[in-house]
Amino acid sequence: MKKKLTIKEIAEFSGVGKSTVSRFLNNGYVSKNVSEKIEKIILENNYEPNVFARGIKAKNNRFIGVLVPCLDSRITSTILMQLDNRLKSLGYIPLIINTNHNILLELSNLDNLSRLNVEGIVLMATEVTAEHKNFVKKSKIPILFVGQICNETYSIVNNEEKAGKIIGEYIAKSGHKNILYIGVNENDALVGSIRKKAVLNELIKYNSKIDFITSDFSFDETEKLVYNYFKNKKPSCIICTTDNMAFGAIKALNKLNIKIPDEVSIVGFGGYKVSDLIVPQLTTIRFFNDLTGKLAAESIVKLILQETIPKIQTINFEFLKRKSVSDTHN
Incomplete structure (x- = not known):
């Protein structure tokens, strides 16, 4: 089986620069002569481009970053399932990242998602720090906080x-x-x-x-x-x-x-x-965590489309009076 080539190797074998190969792979302008050289090398060496990487770097790529503090929480998983389903039904692709309640990892992944050029970010933050606020102020990407209030952007919270x-x-x-x-x-x-x-x-x-x-x-x-x-x-x-x-x-x-x-x-x-x-x-x-997930998906898409939503949206609840509390008056 032939080894699959990298873009760098394709460029070397074709006698052109890496940027030229990249333009070819992303349907940019390349002369007919150079295109034929690159295509020949690709066909001979079974090159398969990373479609995901190419797609996410494009404008209007339909990717939305979702940062969560954990995956084993019942609340987080309920919100996440509804968020995932609703985003997909709206034609968007969620990129879900678990931060393990690590604020530094959370901030690092915010930067990573920004560099990946996602269209929006939904953040279930562990807490809201000055670094979070600075990121929001500098970012041109719509950002929605779930479960925390960040005054610099939009939030969905419980009452x-x-x-x-x-x-x-x-x-x-x-x-x-x-x-x-x-x-x-x-x-x-x-x-x-x-x-x-x-x-x-x-x-x-x-x-x-x-x-x-x-x-x-x-x-x-x-x-x-x-x-x-x-x-x-x-x-x-x-x-x-x-x-x-x-x-x-x-x-x-x-x-x-x-x-x-x-x-x-x-x-x-x-x-x-x-x-x-x-x-x-x-x-x-x-x-009502299922409602939170659906509302988060719909809200981030509205922000991407530059539609108006409330700065803070509040989710209500029900009080379940059960058997684990005694009345000491009785």
Whole structure:
């Protein structure tokens, strides 16, 4: 089998420059004589051009970059599936990149997508830093943030303040005074800060005593933190920033033979389908993540087509009052 040639080798065998070969491959102007030389070399050596690389460097290439912090999150995967399906139905091709919650990798891939000349970027950012803002200011590519607010561009977010208020009020009115709040780093402005403050503002109205633990969104880390915390303390209720963290907390309580909700109540945010299956069923906020994915696809395409959309679009939710919270008044 003959070795497939590179553009450099084709140029050398044809006696022309690499830029001439590149123009030929991209249907640019090349003289008839030179075209015949290049074509002869290509046919003789079984050269196959990288169609993807050629296409993405062209204008109006229909590629949209999608940066996500992880692929194993139920929320991320739901949004991503709907985003992917809707973009394809609109005639665009998503280029999905996982950043593993690494901000430096996130910023690096923003630069990479910009150099690839994608038509738009959808970013599910870990957090919004000064570097993110500077990139948006300098970029000529439409950029849409999902799950974070970047004032320099467009955003789609959950109604965190209203959701937090409902959870905080519900727990307080259920009579819980001694509460553990398991949050995440407040650099995550919406989930780590706004959601937390909305919950606490309601609890404070009822003179609740609140302890805090900071986790990292993960099941395993939350399980470990809760297990160690309950060796010395026992609040009547745990409020978790996400359902996934709530599942970790539930596992720790089960290991300690602490009954839910008879001894300790627990709530989450997310509304994952698995929260319907655990016993007792988890009281939680279910965000409409499928709607977020569809709206993100439609919004980035509108920005590419220079159509007007709101600067911030807010996704609503439903409160699922289940069996994991006891009413201490009864």
